[in-house]
Amino acid sequence: MSDSxxxxxAAIIGIGMSPVGKVPGRSPxxxxxxxxxxALVDAGLEKHDVDGVLSCHAFASPFHRFSVAFSExxxxxxxxxxxxxxxxxxxxxxxxxxxxxIHGGLAKVVLVVASDSLxxxxxxxxxLRSLTESRDQQYEMPFGIPVxxxxxxxxxRHMKEFGTTAEQMAEVAVIQRRHAARTPGAQQxxxxxIDDVLNSGWVTTPYHKLDCSLISxxxxxxxxxxxxxxxxxxAAKPIYILGGGExxxxxxxxxxxxxxxxxxxxxxxxxxxxxxxxxxxxxVAGVYDCFTGTVIMMLEDLGFCPKGDGGRxxxxxxxxxxxxxxxxxxxxxLSFAHPGMPGSLFHFHEVIAQLRGQCGERQVPGAEIxxxxxxxxxxxxxxxxxxxxxxxx
Amino acid sequence: MISxxxxxxxxxxxxDADSAALWRGLRDGVLLLQHCGDCHNVQYYQQxxxxxxxxxxxxxRAASGRGRVHSFSVVHRAPGPAFKADTPYAVILVDLxxxxxxxxxxxxxxxxxxxxxxxxxxxxxxxxDDTTLPRFRRA
Numbered sequence: 001m002s003d004s005x006x007x008x009x010a011a012i013i014g015i016g017m018s019p020v021g022k023v024p025g026r027s028p029x030x031x032x033x034x035x036x037x038x039a040l041v042d043a044g045l046e047k048h049d050v051d052g053v054l055s056c057h058a059f060a061s062p063f064h065r066f067s068v069a070f071s072e073x074x075x076x077x078x079x080x081x082x083x084x085x086x087x088x089x090x091x092x093x094x095x096x097x098x099x100x101x102i103h104g105g106l107a108k109v110v111l112v113v114a115s116d117s118l119x120x121x122x123x124x125x126x127x128l129r130s131l132t133e134s135r136d137q138q139y140e141m142p143f144g145i146p147v148x149x150x151x152x153x154x155x156x157r158h159m160k161e162f163g164t165t166a167e168q169m170a171e172v173a174v175i176q177r178r179h180a181a182r183t184p185g186a187q188q189x190x191x192x193x194i195d196d197v198l199n200s201g202w203v204t205t206p207y208h209k210l211d212c213s214l215i216s217x218x219x220x221x222x223x224x225x226x227x228x229x230x231x232x233x234x235a236a237k238p239i240y241i242l243g244g245g246e247x248x249x250x251x252x253x254x255x256x257x258x259x260x261x262x263x264x265x266x267x268x269x270x271x272x273x274x275x276x277x278x279x280x281x282x283x284v285a286g287v288y289d290c291f292t293g294t295v296i297m298m299l300e301d302l303g304f305c306p307k308g309d310g311g312r313x314x315x316x317x318x319x320x321x322x323x324x325x326x327x328x329x330x331x332x333x334l335s336f337a338h339p340g341m342p343g344s345l346f347h348f349h350e351v352i353a354q355l356r357g358q359c360g361e362r363q364v365p366g367a368e369i370x371x372x373x374x375x376x377x378x379x380x381x382x383x384x385x386x387x388x389x390x391x392x393x
Numbered sequence: 394m395i396s397x398x399x400x401x402x403x404x405x406x407x408x409d410a411d412s413a414a415l416w417r418g419l420r421d422g423v424l425l426l427q428h429c430g431d432c433h434n435v436q437y438y439q440q441x442x443x444x445x446x447x448x449x450x451x452x453x454r455a456a457s458g459r460g461r462v463h464s465f466s467v468v469h470r471a472p473g474p475a476f477k478a479d480t481p482y483a484v485i486l487v488d489l490x491x492x493x494x495x496x497x498x499x500x501x502x503x504x505x506x507x508x509x510x511x512x513x514x515x516x517x518x519x520x521x522d523d524t525t526l527p528r529f530r531r532a
Binding site for chain 2: 140
């Protein structure tokens with residue numbers, strides 16, 4: 001491990017989230033500030049202890065520089081700040097970059113914070129349209145491509161190449177709904193069956209409504225600092241960033257090198273190498289789940305099962321309690337909440353809470369090392385972060 | 394921020410310096426691919442230089458228009474009000490005979506007809522006085 005490695009250099013010492021789901025009358029800035037206040041309380045710090053802010057854009061907010069607008073709203077003047085944009089992968093990159101900024105001396109205490117109000121801040125059609133705006137205006141959008149479509153075409157090809165079935169994809173939604181039922185505040189908690197998913201109506205084949213993630217309001221925030229400062233502060237249960245990796249394979253869906261093997265292979269390989277752990281060492285995972293088939297492909301590309309076996313892995317109970325890698329134990333984007341780009345921050349919140357042993361009846365026993373994988377833009381962007389307790393260092 | 398009025402209109406491509414020839418070609422009924430004179434890479438997405446070797450020695454040649462469906466998805470819930478009346482429609486990824494892959498939509502038949510590896514041919518479909526879209530029908 002080189003001296004420049006981030007392994008164990010930064011720790012997460014505070015976490016917080018706003019109410020999620022339908023939160024009318026609250027702006028993205030309020031949701032972000034609400035989460036940030038809670039994260040600071042959790043860390044035992046004051047807002048003026050924060051000297052770095054990392055965030056991402058909110059569709060329902062007029063500010064291009066969300067991290068800057070947030071700081072004004074929150075009444076702080078940080079000396080390190082950025083509004084990052086690599087779509088759904090941004091969440092993971094905020095942790096990787098935050099750790100690097102701390103390690104490199106650009107900041108001492110970094111607040112990672114993001115939010116959006118896609119459910120009540122935009123009409124449903126505008127929410128969808130705002131997501132399709134991210135496709136190419138010349139080469140993709142004129143053909144009427146919903147955000148689900150690029151992901152649907154990858155899942156469809158996966159079915160063709162590996163025999164993955166609609167039932168196996170539906171199983172992801174069923175399992176995660178069961179997880180959400182045990183998560184206070186989750187947006188959708190009513191039990192569903194495979195038949196419910198298959199009969200929920202087409203969105204874009206092979207995806208039905210219940211194969212697709214939610215549209216939500218919500219925000220989450222995290223306090224990062226150096227491992228050394230975490231010790232000085234006497235943080236109760238710091239969770240360390242053990243490894244980070246990213247991969248950007250294309251911009252346009254038609255230039256994706258393979259529809260069924262993604263940049264998650266390389267992003268996770270880099271994160272595992274930095275952490276000094278492999279997929280078999282993970283106790284819990286947050287796997288980006290904008291659609292059910294996405295989870296199946298990611299379980300393969302993150303190394304939890306061989307390529308093509310993801311459907312059988314899920315149907316065999318391997319992504320839930322008692323299986324190889326309990327994943328999205330809060331319910332994920334499919335059932336907990338999905339306020340757009342910040343969505344994967346809730347996977348971080350959950351994995352960190354699991355590693356702290358704070359998950360009550362949904363606690364994964366003995367969880368010490370976990371992984372979060374964020375992705376976006378039809379698999380164009382992939383970022384992986386590996387987290388661990390003091391024991392994992 | 395986007396307005397409700399914007400959401401009702403279908404997006405129309407605005408050609409840029411790199412893509413003007415492509416859209417002009419489509420108006421004339423041909424799909425122009427860029428052929429690199431140095432490394433022989435063929436690209437559909439129009440750039441001022443070759444994506445493989447960086448050479449600016451590129452020439453346009455009309456594609457045969459023949460291709461095969463690599464993957465597809467039939468859209469039932471449109472991305473906003475502008476496409477609602479068209480549903481269901483099939484979005485397709487087509488592997489052109491010359492090598493490049495492109496995204497398009499199926500025309501001239503029912504979306505349920507589309508299958509993996511189906512042979513398709515180019516149809517240049519005008520959508521207004523200025524713009525023609527490259528779509529595909531069954532071969």
